[in-house]
Amino acid sequence: MIEILQWTTLIACGAAALSRIPNLVRKKNRSLFYVLALMTLAILLSIQGPYLVIDGLLGSTNLANLLLRFIIFGAIYFLGIRIANGFGDERGLRLIQGHAGLAILAVISVALLVLFAFMDTEGSSAGMMAVYARDERNKVLTEYYGAAGRAYPAYVCLALLPAMLRAVRSTLPAPLRISALLLAIGGIAVILSLYFQAIPPALGYLTYVINYTAILCFVFGLALIWLAKVRAGRNTMDRTGRSAARS
């Protein structure tokens, strides 16, 4: 079941990235392509099979997991800036790009590296399950490591959430408001991931549901904005006519 969710998300995200190639060639909003490409790579690294292959190439010390964390950081950083710019969210932009935001990113990155260094990471295992199960010390370290990895995305999503909710209640065209809603749901899912440790092991599948919900919401939210743009472009001709009818 979870496998299906993972592969579906991978395909959706990969397709979204591919759909950006024309814009990449035209040098329009190129960072969106990179964000989607990074997200696709991140999903790939979170699936058991591909993870084992890639980590094997990197020496089977779970370095691929550390790579995954920084790929996510990079994707969320650039996506956050794009979204804040697009929705005119000055405050969110400051929180992400300003000194405080960069300091938080630096602190979390260092914490991640230190925790990784202290762990006994020998032996590839997706989600570092094997490391977690090794002994008490590694278990605690893995938990902190995971929390640090989820903290930065949660910070960015928290910074953007107010502007998203405002946009949902605004008088913007419906597709854009639905996009804002999807981005808000994705953001809330990411923020919820901070509480993964509180989820009992029996409900472990919830973590997957929350993670992939977040990614799917982001991907579909962005796709909807793109579709609305294409449609609006086609409709500019009769916009004047409609506004005249309204006045």
Added chain:
Amino acid sequence: MPLPAKAFQRWLHGIAPDTSTADVCRLAGIKRTTLAQQLVRGKVAEATVVSISRAFNANPVSSLAYFETYRDLAGPQVPPTSHELVSQIATMDLLRAVIARSAPAAESGAESRGVAGVAGTPAPEHPAPGGQPALSPAPHATSVKNWVDAIDDGELRHRVSAATGIAPQNYSAQLTANRMAPEVAIATSRAAGVGLTGGLVATGLVTEAEAGWEPGARQAALDMLSDADLTVLAGDRLQSLGKTLRRQEQDHQQAEKIWENLG
């Protein structure tokens, strides 16, 4: 859609006894699937009755009066107030009237620019004969809101809310969207103590003529307005139009920005 399907069937039989449903739909310009769906649900839209009435040369208002909810529409109606009539004149027609009234002053304005010029020279009470183009037909782009404003004594919205159980903010949203369900329109008329057809005309369900409004009644009501009242009214209309347009322009800019960054 509060017309019971059974009553509708009876009414339809009365008005077009020997016509097949297919023919009724064809003549009235209603989609067969739409009518079928409404009949299955047991609730027929007022607009359906209006369309069929027109196709069979019956007065839509009298047809609606056949149904329980709209019984009070039967018989002669209280004529619309002059405020209601003016509310059903499009903003652009009001502006044309302002221009027409101040035209003589504007022409002589160059020489006699003293105190207030345009405003100062008394405009003729009636527009130049023949110079006035006909008013565009009701309803217009903001006719529902303007109609309610025209009959509102300040407490109307609350009374309508209480009578119909619609939350005030939903009611306001309907007005802004220039929409109103027919039964709410009737309830509004009742709460304001005016003729019952005003809201039906404002929502465009029936025409002025079908509602029994005199031809030229709106023009006459417009001509009766003093220059000051007309000017203030047109100013109010323009300001709310401006606010709407401004919001649209802001939304448009915001959307452009989103597309620019995320599209």
Added chain:
Amino acid sequence: MPLPAKAFQRWLHGIAPDTSTADVCRLSGVKRTTLAQQLVRGKVAEATVVSISRAFGANPVRSLAYFEIYHGLADQSILPTPQELVSQISTVDLLRAVIARSGTGTAPHTSEAPQAGLLALGPAAHATSVKNWVDAIDDGELRHRVSAAAGIAPQNYSAQLTANRMAPEVAIATSRAAGVGLTGGLVATGLVTEAEAGWEPGARQAALDMMPDGELAVLAGDRLQAMGKTLRRQEQDQEQTDMILENLG
């Protein structure tokens, strides 16, 4: 009327050295008695200088700049702001623009609307141009600054605006206080024309075309409401007058 008669005589000699006073008056359409009176009082009206300038093919603004208090007019480098330009469009012309933009010129009004779109704007200095001009350059404190600078009581200043009148030196003081070009007020009061003030032909139309629909509608709405208030006061005054006449006449 603050132009000293002596300076005026010098200026007049420069512009029309060999013309008799009688001819100057005839050519410029200034009444001889008026000019004589102004010379006797020692103070010549700016309008006199403007009329004579026009008669002799001189630019009135440059002529005014000859006089001490209007020296600043020699520098015409500051162009009018878009708001100033739009303020010099009459309310009726703004309404025509609103109608033209709404595009309802189809159906019953085909003959009228396209014309309205193409129709040239009426001349600057319309029925409420002085007040609209001051509103266009007012940052909220302008009236106070003008009062202080020109020594006019604020209520007198407001009364002048309502009456669509303003002395040329007050117009200049207002422009200075607002930090805009000095000719705006002279155009708004109708002392000089747009062209004489060096405004580009079509500048007002261009400024109007630049306005977004929402802003235009709000501005026209504001103008209409101000006009409505004026009309209402006039109607009330009229009613009162009628009543007095009816009862006591």
